[in-house]
Amino acid sequence: MRGRVVLGVSGGIAAFRAVEVLRGLVKAGCRVHTILTDNATQFVAPRTFAVLSNEGAEVSLWSAPTNPGVDHVALGRCSDLLVVVPATANVIAKMAAGIADDALTTYALAHRGRVVIAPAMNTAMWRQPAIVQAVAVLEQRGTIVVQPVSGFLAEGEIGEGKLAPVDEIVGVALAALPPRGPLAGVRILVTAGPTRESIDAVRVITNRSSGRMGRSLALAARDLGADVRLLAGPGVNAVPGVPTERFETAVDLGHLLGRRAPEADAVWHAAAVADFRPAGAAPGKLDRRLGGFQLALQPVPDLAATMPRAQGRPYLVIFAAERAVDLEVHAARKMADKAADAVVANPIDEPGLGMESARNRAVVRTRLGLRREFVAQDKETLARELLLTLAGETVASRRP
């Protein structure tokens, strides 16, 4: 279990999104109890939350004489996190003032863990000094505010106040939970995506990597309780709740690894780094009228082999994309050449798998002799399986 969460739902038009937030938290392994305001039930039904979470979903403090409703004090004692989605202007103002006149706001006072709110309202309400001040008060007390974004609002106007994306809310909530899970407290650095090397001011050499495998690893490691950092190449979307730094070239990535690898317990080096780069980028934009030309390439330093490590730490996992016929032979050689602890070998010549696709199959080998095959599956599931398979070796490698 990743953590115990109380999901508060208040009466805004974005209340239906709270269902998706609930799904995201449950999928990540959280137990979620929902408390809705009376006004929220104008938009969503408590039963939806109860069924999807298999936990309680309450509206009133006084449900029935035989059912005492929310035992807010007991629930507050055992919950790690309160997430309010959407947080209406009304609920924000009440929380800031310490008003407890319904089940949700009473619970908010009894809650002892961290608090995340995701406000959503009309632009005028969001800019109202009373609400600006209430948000500032809550932030000052440690509440994490997932800022609303600009967009098309329910009233038909474009402006600030739209609920933040569900992925972001789930990511921030998970990052706010105390570390728990098979990788709790393990610092994992993930590299993902392609590099881009300049030919001139507008043209580049790159590769077909989508960064999906690396991104899935960062996401799965986050959900398994790890303290994750992502180094992401061009085109790779950030992972909510995971600090992300960007690289463009292999040299950029080398600098980031120089800074971040020594802080990590494990590096999952899934980025597809260029092997060659143009010997020097041409200034400006090369003109077609110049006719053809030879592009001189020079090798790029091998980032996996030169990963900054001391006494074998961090635990280094590399990826080997090879032809299926000699997959494991090449992967084993690569692991030895780069002094890696583990190699994830995957084929480059099987249709529908690997680079640019959502699925992959893999064989994992470790220096300590573990070998495991993974059948073709989506990269999210594969990432979780890979992390769990190597969790034991990773955790053991942290011990001096």
Ligand SMILES: Cc1cc2nc3c(=O)[nH]c(=O)nc-3n(C[C@H](O)[C@H](O)[C@H](O)COP(=O)(O)O)c2cc1C
């Ligand atoms: C159709 C409709 C949509 C609403 N949407 C929002 C909203 O997005 N954000 C907000 O702060 N209030 C919104 N309100 C106003 C709240 O429902 C109202 O302030 C209510 O008192 C909030 O109660 P609660 O905070 O206890 O849920 C909306 C009202 C209506 C009628």
